[in-house]
Amino acid sequence: MNYNNKSFAYVDLNVLIEKYDRTAVVREELKGKTEKLNSNVDSLMSDWKKEIQSYEKERSSMSKKEIELKQELLGNKQQQINNYQQAIQKQIQEEDQKATQTVVNDINDYVKEYGKKKDYSVILGATGNGNVMFADDAINLTDKVLEGLNKEFNGE
Amino acid sequence: MKIDSKIWFLLCGFILLSCQQKKFESKEELIDYLSNPENGYFFKKSVNGYDFSLMYRPTDLLVEQELGNKTTTQVTVDSLREKYNKYLYFNLSMSRNNQELLSTAPKNRNEFGAMVNQLAFGMGNKVHLFTASKDTIPLADYIYPRLYGMGNATTMMFVYPRDKKITNTDFLNFTVEDLGLYTGEVKFKIDRKKIYKQPTIKLNTK
Numbered sequence: 001m002n003y004n005n006k007s008f009a010y011v012d013l014n015v016l017i018e019k020y021d022r023t024a025v026v027r028e029e030l031k032g033k034t035e036k037l038n039s040n041v042d043s044l045m046s047d048w049k050k051e052i053q054s055y056e057k058e059r060s061s062m063s064k065k066e067i068e069l070k071q072e073l074l075g076n077k078q079q080q081i082n083n084y085q086q087a088i089q090k091q092i093q094e095e096d097q098k099a100t101q102t103v104v105n106d107i108n109d110y111v112k113e114y115g116k117k118k119d120y121s122v123i124l125g126a127t128g129n130g131n132v133m134f135a136d137d138a139i140n141l142t143d144k145v146l147e148g149l150n151k152e153f154n155g156e
Numbered sequence: 157m158k159i160d161s162k163i164w165f166l167l168c169g170f171i172l173l174s175c176q177q178k179k180f181e182s183k184e185e186l187i188d189y190l191s192n193p194e195n196g197y198f199f200k201k202s203v204n205g206y207d208f209s210l211m212y213r214p215t216d217l218l219v220e221q222e223l224g225n226k227t228t229t230q231v232t233v234d235s236l237r238e239k240y241n242k243y244l245y246f247n248l249s250m251s252r253n254n255q256e257l258l259s260t261a262p263k264n265r266n267e268f269g270a271m272v273n274q275l276a277f278g279m280g281n282k283v284h285l286f287t288a289s290k291d292t293i294p295l296a297d298y299i300y301p302r303l304y305g306m307g308n309a310t311t312m313m314f315v316y317p318r319d320k321k322i323t324n325t326d327f328l329n330f331t332v333e334d335l336g337l338y339t340g341e342v343k344f345k346i347d348r349k350k351i352y353k354q355p356t357i358k359l360n361t362k
Contacts, residue, residue, distance in 0.1 A: 094338070101340025105340045105342060
């Protein structure tokens, strides 16, 4: 099949993801969520540490039974904080995955629309992993696509 | 001069024809037309194994639904058209392996409960319609009929007022936020002109 330059092009996906304005917006949102979730863990940890300190101070005046009970209580609390921390890490990962997918969806949609409008037969997405080893700069649409993508996102 | 006027006449004719609304003999014919993505009223997308589709429902489809097979007067048809034309209607379908979301997505009882709640009461916060310049059209209402696993997809109808903001935009964005399915935000772009030139049905009148 004889493809001319017009029907065959590529975009650098890494550049698109990095320079797309929405990426910065979703990263900022994610950062806010992560900080909020982590601050919950921090305050739980600090409460737990305070309890440990007070236990160590009062330990000498406690009976054997009381020490056992307090240790069990503190151990349980530590386990609960660990579980919470793990759940939060999972939640952060999930949020990250959703945010990335949103950006990828936008890029996919725009490249598809651009290709149809400009009558391209194929637009490849180079990710730097060897799927496009060499391509002439003349068929690199990254800048044009990025410009349109950002314009659309910013409602211009 | 004669040639010029002929060209002018042909051009006017072409413009008039291209601006005309399509008219169909029956609801089935209209649905066939709407279901063809090439016509700009039906959109389909697959993300991470989930299939999303959106269909714009023209006013006459709603009018026909209310009238059924009854023959009525032109006055009634006109008043129904006026009533339904105040809003935009969209059908959103979401599925995985041709099954409803509730049959495939939740992994346990808690997730099932959360998703039922989300679909029944929370979609207003997850689905948005906005113009190219990001003016949001507020949701009027949405309907989620439960099919209890008998449907091929989770389908709901979203209703938006035919806002003035729509006149100043080239296209409308219909977005569905991630519902916990790792699909990210899914967006459909609807050509505004298509909504204005919405197809009609030849309704039975006396």
